[in-house]
Amino acid sequence: MILDYQTAYEKVKSGERISVKDAEWLWNCASDDQLQSLAQLVRDRYHKPKTATYLLMRIVNYTNVCVAKCDYCSFYRLPNAPDGYVREKSWIFEKIDELVSVGGVLFGFNGGFNPKLKLDYYTDLFSSIRARYGDTIEFYALTIVELLYVAKLSKMSVPDTIKVLKEAGVRWITGGGAEILADSFRKRHSPLKYTVDEYFDTQRHVIEGGLNTTATMVIGFDETMEERLSHLERLRQFQDEVNGGIFSFLCWTYKPYNNELGGTEIGANEYLRHLALCRIFLDNIVHVRASVLTQNQNALKGLVYGANDFDIPWEDEVTQMAGAVIEQDVEKVLSYARQEGFEPSYRHVALSPQNGGLQLA
Numbered sequence: 233m234i235l236d237y238q239t240a241y242e243k244v245k246s247g248e249r250i251s252v253k254d255a256e257w258l259w260n261c262a263s264d265d266q267l268q269s270l271a272q273l274v275r276d277r278y279h280k281p282k283t284a285t286y287l288l289m290r291i292v293n294y295t296n297v298c299v300a301k302c303d304y305c306s307f308y309r310l311p312n313a314p315d316g317y318v319r320e321k322s323w324i325f326e327k328i329d330e331l332v333s334v335g336g337v338l339f340g341f342n343g344g345f346n347p348k349l350k351l352d353y354y355t356d357l358f359s360s361i362r363a364r365y366g367d368t369i370e371f372y373a374l375t376i377v378e379l380l381y382v383a384k385l386s387k388m389s390v391p392d393t394i395k396v397l398k399e400a401g402v403r404w405i406t407g408g409g410a411e412i413l414a415d416s417f418r419k420r421h422s423p424l425k426y427t428v429d430e431y432f433d434t435q436r437h438v439i440e441g442g443l444n445t446t447a448t449m450v451i452g453f454d455e456t457m458e459e460r461l462s463h464l465e466r467l468r469q470f471q472d473e474v475n476g477g478i479f480s481f482l483c484w485t486y487k488p489y490n491n492e493l494g495g496t497e498i499g500a501n502e503y504l505r506h507l508a509l510c511r512i513f514l515d516n517i518v519h520v521r522a523s524v525l526t527q528n529q530n531a532l533k534g535l536v537y538g539a540n541d542f543d544i545p546w547e548d549e550v551t552q553m554a555g556a557v558i559e560q561d562v563e564k565v566l567s568y569a570r571q572e573g574f575e576p577s578y579r580h581v582a583l584s585p586q587n588g589g590l591q592l593a
């Protein structure tokens with residue numbers, strides 16, 4: 233067990249995995265510089281030092297109707313609410329065209345648990361997008377929890393639902409809806425949003441079904457350190473079980489405005505220290521991304537704390553309604569990365585169906 237920084241350094245340098253107790257020690261006792269150094273050791277196993285990659289992406293919020301009622305959510309409207317919506321395909325195409333016109337090719341669909349939208353809504357939408365844009369764009373179709381909801385609503389098994397989505401042109405699902413993967417947290421704030429076991433079972437089906445997927449985490453609610461570490465431990469264990477099937481890990485921060493839970497935002501330093509801890513702990517996930525969407529300029533400091541990749545977001549109603557302010561000046565965001573000593577490069581996008589969509593160069 234780690235009792236001092238030298239032991240921690242030697243352990244991480246030799247490639248040995250840190251335990252939950254070690255992570256606790258690092259969180260409580262390591263300085264910012266020390267966390268940065270350890271995170272860079274793990275980062276260097278996978279990535280060229282002083283470089284980073286980025287992608288321009290837009291979240292497309294196709295519906296805000298949701299029956300999950302998470303208390304930290306500022307975005308959802310219950311069915312029949314006057315300002316609830318389901319977007320028309322033409323509206324979605326306009327959103328796609330707009331980002332394509334400024335050089336973006338990646339879209340993330342994010343909505344809610346809308347009881348009116350069964351699987352045929354999604355297959356129609358995604359196959360229409362493939363028919364219109366072919367392989368010139370890529371998209372994250374659903375989050376893990378949306379996928380699980382749609383499967384249940386449509387009275388289909390998750391593997392069968394995945395098969396149908398694949399036939400409609402889907403290649404990517406994201407690990408969204410994870411927030412904190414500890415059942416104690418989920419019971420307090422989002423009891424209708426599935427258990428940790430259900431989340432990972434669905435991730436497993438996604439990987440076994442031949443789709444790409446990611447992992448996510450959100451911090452800054454009222455979660456305990458134990459709950460944060462439980463999330464990381466379950467995720468690392470799962471990544472071992474699926475032989476590295478999770479493509480990347482992204483952590484962002486809770487925005488406490490316009491929702492039932494409220495609270496105050498955590499500070500930038502806490503986010504950065506947590507990011508470093510994630511990089512050190514999740515030694516089996518290649519890509520750790522920083523969240524420009526919720527941390528703006530501070531996210532680029534995340535490259536010093538072990539991140540190797542970031543998205544430049546164009547729009548996301550979910551976080552914007554909760555208080556996020558999006559920086560659309562791409563050059564400005566890139567200059568922040570350079571200020572931290574990292575040369576950013578646009579992620580090469582290989583879009584042929586043979587390689588399953590987006591790949592890092």
Ligand code: SF4
Nearest residue numbers: 298300301302305344
């Ligand atoms: S966070 Fe997602 S699942 Fe929860 S209420 Fe909001 S839209 Fe629904």
